[in-house]
Amino acid sequence: MTNHWVDIKNADLVLIMGGNAAEAHPCGFKWVTEAKAHNKARLIVVDPRFNRSASVADVYAPIRAGTDIAFLGGVINYLLANDKIQRDYVIHYTDASFIVREDFAFNEGLYSGYDPDNRSYDKTSWEYEIGGDGFAHVDPTLAHPRCVLNLMKQHYSRYTPEMVERVCGTPKEKFQQICEMIGSTATPTRAMTIMYALGWTQHSVGSQMIRCGAMVQLLLGNIGVSGGGMNALRGHSNIQGLTDLGLLSNTLPGYISLPFDREQDYDKYVAMRAYRPLRPNQMSYWQNFSKFFVSLQKAWWGDAATAENHWAYDYLPKFDKLYDMLQVFDMMEHGEMNGYLAQGFNPLAAAPNKAKMTAALSKLKFLVIMDPLVTETSEFWRNYGVHNDVDSSKIQTEVIRLPVTCFAEEDGALVNSGRWLQWHWKGGEPPGEARTDIEIMAELFNRLRKLYQTEGGAFPDPIVNLSWPYIRPNKPTPEELAKEYSGRALTELVDPKNPTNVVRKRGEQLAGFGELRDDGSTASGCWIFCGAWGPAGNLMARRDNSDPTGIGQTLNWAWSWPANRRVLYNRASCDANGKPFNPERMLIAWNGKQWIGADTPDFKVDDDPTAGVGPFIMNQEGVARFFARGHMTEGPFPEHYEPFESPLGYNPLSRNEPRAVSNPAARIFKADREALGNVAQFPHVATTYRLTEHFHYWTKHVRLNAITQPEQFVEIGAALADELGIAAGDRVRVSSNRGHIEAVAVVTKRIRALNIDGKTVHTVGIPIHWGFTGLARPGYLANTLTPFVGDGNSQTPEFKAFLVKVEKIADASPASGQKT
Amino acid sequence: MSDMTRRQFLAITGSGLAGSSLALLGFSPGPALAEVREFKLSRATETRNTCPYCSVSCGLLMYSHGDRSKNATASIFHIEGDPDHPVNRGTLCPKGAALIDFIHSPSRLTHPEYRAPGSDRWQRISWDEALERVARLMKQDRDANFIARNAAGQTVNRWLTTGMLAASASSNEAGYITHKVIRSLGVLAFDNQARV
Numbered sequence A: 001m002t003n004h005w006v007d008i009k010n011a012d013l014v015l016i017m018g019g020n021a022a023e024a025h026p027c028g029f030k031w032v033t034e035a036k037a038h039n040k041a042r043l044i045v046v047d048p049r050f051n052r053s054a055s056v057a058d059v060y061a062p063i064r065a066g067t068d069i070a071f072l073g074g075v076i077n078y079l080l081a082n083d084k085i086q087r088d089y090v091i092h093y094t095d096a097s098f099i100v101r102e103d104f105a106f107n108e109g110l111y112s113g114y115d116p117d118n119r120s121y122d123k124t125s126w127e128y129e130i131g132g133d134g135f136a137h138v139d140p141t142l143a144h145p146r147c148v149l150n151l152m153k154q155h156y157s158r159y160t161p162e163m164v165e166r167v168c169g170t171p172k173e174k175f176q177q178i179c180e181m182i183g184s185t186a187t188p189t190r191a192m193t194i195m196y197a198l199g200w201t202q203h204s205v206g207s208q209m210i211r212c213g214a215m216v217q218l219l220l221g222n223i224g225v226s227g228g229g230m231n232a233l234r235g236h237s238n239i240q241g242l243t244d245l246g247l248l249s250n251t252l253p254g255y256i257s258l259p260f261d262r263e264q265d266y267d268k269y270v271a272m273r274a275y276r277p278l279r280p281n282q283m284s285y286w287q288n289f290s291k292f293f294v295s296l297q298k299a300w301w302g303d304a305a306t307a308e309n310h311w312a313y314d315y316l317p318k319f320d321k322l323y324d325m326l327q328v329f330d331m332m333e334h335g336e337m338n339g340y341l342a343q344g345f346n347p348l349a350a351a352p353n354k355a356k357m358t359a360a361l362s363k364l365k366f367l368v369i370m371d372p373l374v375t376e377t378s379e380f381w382r383n384y385g386v387h388n389d390v391d392s393s394k395i396q397t398e399v400i401r402l403p404v405t406c407f408a409e410e411d412g413a414l415v416n417s418g419r420w421l422q423w424h425w426k427g428g429e430p431p432g433e434a435r436t437d438i439e440i441m442a443e444l445f446n447r448l449r450k451l452y453q454t455e456g457g458a459f460p461d462p463i464v465n466l467s468w469p470y471i472r473p474n475k476p477t478p479e480e481l482a483k484e485y486s487g488r489a490l491t492e493l494v495d496p497k498n499p500t501n502v503v504r505k506r507g508e509q510l511a512g513f514g515e516l517r518d519d520g521s522t523a524s525g526c527w528i529f530c531g532a533w534g535p536a537g538n539l540m541a542r543r544d545n546s547d548p549t550g551i552g553q554t555l556n557w558a559w560s561w562p563a564n565r566r567v568l569y570n571r572a573s574c575d576a577n578g579k580p581f582n583p584e585r586m587l588i589a590w591n592g593k594q595w596i597g598a599d600t601p602d603f604k605v606d607d608d609p610t611a612g613v614g615p616f617i618m619n620q621e622g623v624a625r626f627f628a629r630g631h632m633t634e635g636p637f638p639e640h641y642e643p644f645e646s647p648l649g650y651n652p653l654s655r656n657e658p659r660a661v662s663n664p665a666a667r668i669f670k671a672d673r674e675a676l677g678n679v680a681q682f683p684h685v686a687t688t689y690r691l692t693e694h695f696h697y698w699t700k701h702v703r704l705n706a707i708t709q710p711e712q713f714v715e716i717g718a719a720l721a722d723e724l725g726i727a728a729g730d731r732v733r734v735s736s737n738r739g740h741i742e743a744v745a746v747v748t749k750r751i752r753a754l755n756i757d758g759k760t761v762h763t764v765g766i767p768i769h770w771g772f773t774g775l776a777r778p779g780y781l782a783n784t785l786t787p788f789v790g791d792g793n794s795q796t797p798e799f800k801a802f803l804v805k806v807e808k809i810a811d812a813s814p815a816s817g818q819k820t
Numbered sequence B: 001m002s003d004m005t006r007r008q009f010l011a012i013t014g015s016g017l018a019g020s021s022l023a024l025l026g027f028s029p030g031p032a033l034a035e036v037r038e039f040k041l042s043r044a045t046e047t048r049n050t051c052p053y054c055s056v057s058c059g060l061l062m063y064s065h066g067d068r069s070k071n072a073t074a075s076i077f078h079i080e081g082d083p084d085h086p087v088n089r090g091t092l093c094p095k096g097a098a099l100i101d102f103i104h105s106p107s108r109l110t111h112p113e114y115r116a117p118g119s120d121r122w123q124r125i126s127w128d129e130a131l132e133r134v135a136r137l138m139k140q141d142r143d144a145n146f147i148a149r150n151a152a153g154q155t156v157n158r159w160l161t162t163g164m165l166a167a168s169a170s171s172n173e174a175g176y177i178t179h180k181v182i183r184s185l186g187v188l189a190f191d192n193q194a195r196v
Ligand code: SF4
Pocket: A024, A025, A026, A027, A028, B051, B052, B053, B054, B055, B056, B057, B058, B088, B091, B092, B093, B094, B095, B096, B097
């Protein structure tokens, strides 16, 4: 979230699309009802299902799963064609006026530089025109035909209301009504918030859907303001924190990327990431990259990280290609992986195509499970009748399962969707011999280290030299670790301008990332968390819920990254002179000497606004980007591509280009492409979703939840039910080209048939929560059906749009193998 | 202080770090607190926590028997929303409201187990056996397959044949140490739930 849960109450308009907050994030959705009740806000819901968020919306519009870019592109077209944009904001705070290179082109769904053999782009032409001084050319009059705004106008002029209706199935009048409501927030005193979740991320074009939403918000001046923002409603309680801490194949803590093979030279590695400003006077905060990186290396390798060895640069692995989850499971299926550790993660259920996952796990030599619960992954080798029909004797994988504590049995911090780091406390003892993840990882490491110390082995240096300053080496405390990722001074720090002035004593905790240095005198394991445990102690444990301004900014409740800032880009809530666009909901303002207000300014606190430093201080441009340059895999502007399993089989927006039916740069392997089904065999669009009574595959282990939603079902619309002769309560078989599930049919009017380019398309809803372990009735893992295809940027699998066939099962008795 | 509300009462008794019993505070509850349930909770230890499910991260109050003295085993018997929490203000959804059954689920794992190749069952093992075995398997695989240099002779120091998926409901501290350990081994096949 650029903003946070409570701030939603300040919205004038709420758009929920690609999410269903009322059911999946109920206590956060409360702030939408607060906005409706006390701020006269209106709510728009766009979703394939008339879900419970929709049931309290002012306007609901149906949409075909996977076509959100067509819808949002249509909104952009409406805003630009009708001049419903916040002009001041767009001109000063975005790259609308930047001029793009002459060789950049877009034709029939493909951008310049496409390499069909590698399914990727040469992105050289996706760049601004750069002058001899290193700065981008701009045209503040917006007259230049190749300025970003004009290219955008041209690009989205194809997204007419008629095209939106053809692609999305959303009636034109509904679409028009929604455009007008959204356009009403182009005034400086009205704000719209966008709330989205996995309904946007789990597509082969998920990242671009989100980007497209952000572009709508930038045109309206809704980013950085109270009641606005792009608000990702994250799924798990600490998925935000784990991402911040860089637990992804190619990243380090704090959004630092690992080096590629070609980056053998440390200085060049740093230079590539210390982005230089693209316009005069811009802050381009990543110029401080070396301070973040060196402080991380000092936290990890202590005295072994020296200036001479480039801060242990070679201790880090370099990557030749991305080893994301899809890549790794594909390698596993091909017998290229030997070992795997699953910590609180159930990939047999969470990754796509269960059959492929079973085959992959069966090829491993060893699998280690760390979990509080009996996950399906931990028992993938065990026969559970029709729900997991495997032959144990043929699976040679050695499995070791370790019991882990749950939230109530440990201290520590989680990062919520609004980026608040909140500390929690242990209230009970774990069952049996369960241990914390920290203890397990620590003891495992100490055993490995000992083996390397005594026996030697492959490149032992980063292992034997890893900094391990914990008082009890097998039981580091959460406090020790939190202090380490926050950061401290390794030597006495003096003010460079006045060396007699000691800023930090040796060993003292640092107050923020502004104090980090690149000479080895500071250590911080995650620079964006720097200050969470500062000189004054653990700020994450703060519990003062006072809100002095009344706009929901509880700055002394816990701590949020970065720098306890609650609304990102809040400098953009003020005009060029530092006056709030909307004085009623002021976040910050310039008082002539400094920035003051209800939030930590996202700006240098004493920087005069008239000096012309842009509000998006992390960007090289100093402003927000409509034109993504080379930062996205499939193009600088979001373009509609069909889901990989499309009910049309063609892309109405680029009818004549077969390579642009689906995302030309998405993650897909050859064998998985062959496993795709087509509309002739599988005529219905399926989309997976979540129920308010269940959380993923955990709560089927929880008695109360297993009682409230005991049995697997699929949801089909009344029209499809009639067509197939299915009554509510009948058992049905739903199949895709990868497998089938059987479940009870729930027939509703919530899912309507859609008219897509002249053809009737039905949608089938598939709740995901069942499996073969737990207290609820056994069921099929929903990913039995889903395709092994991922987004081009995040590699997130396409769980939200694929093709299935639904059939009534003649024999109505429960499927064999059910242990009810 | 005799007519304070229940919320004020709990705010005072629960310091956040650990609760204290009424006797420790040295006064008896006022009439507003004279309900059976209140007394039951007031004898318990109150601990602040956060719902581990979705990222609304609702504040929780957990009540346990046992006063945290040495040798007393704390067992949680009730969980409710934290009324002081600025986001959830005491509310919980059907998931958070059932958390007590997650903690005490019969599916909770209680001891390390081992499944041999080709076997159809678990056998119980000790922590010592389990961790020694995992460390040995990892070392064998790393030593056999570590890539110090690629075909072009560039230093790459990576280990590709073992991978890990990290928990996205575990704490920052668990995530941080997991990352530190795994990256020191040179692992690249490393992800968390954010990919899904
Ligand atoms: S109680 Fe419900 S809304 Fe609150 S964090 Fe838990 S799952 Fe999310």
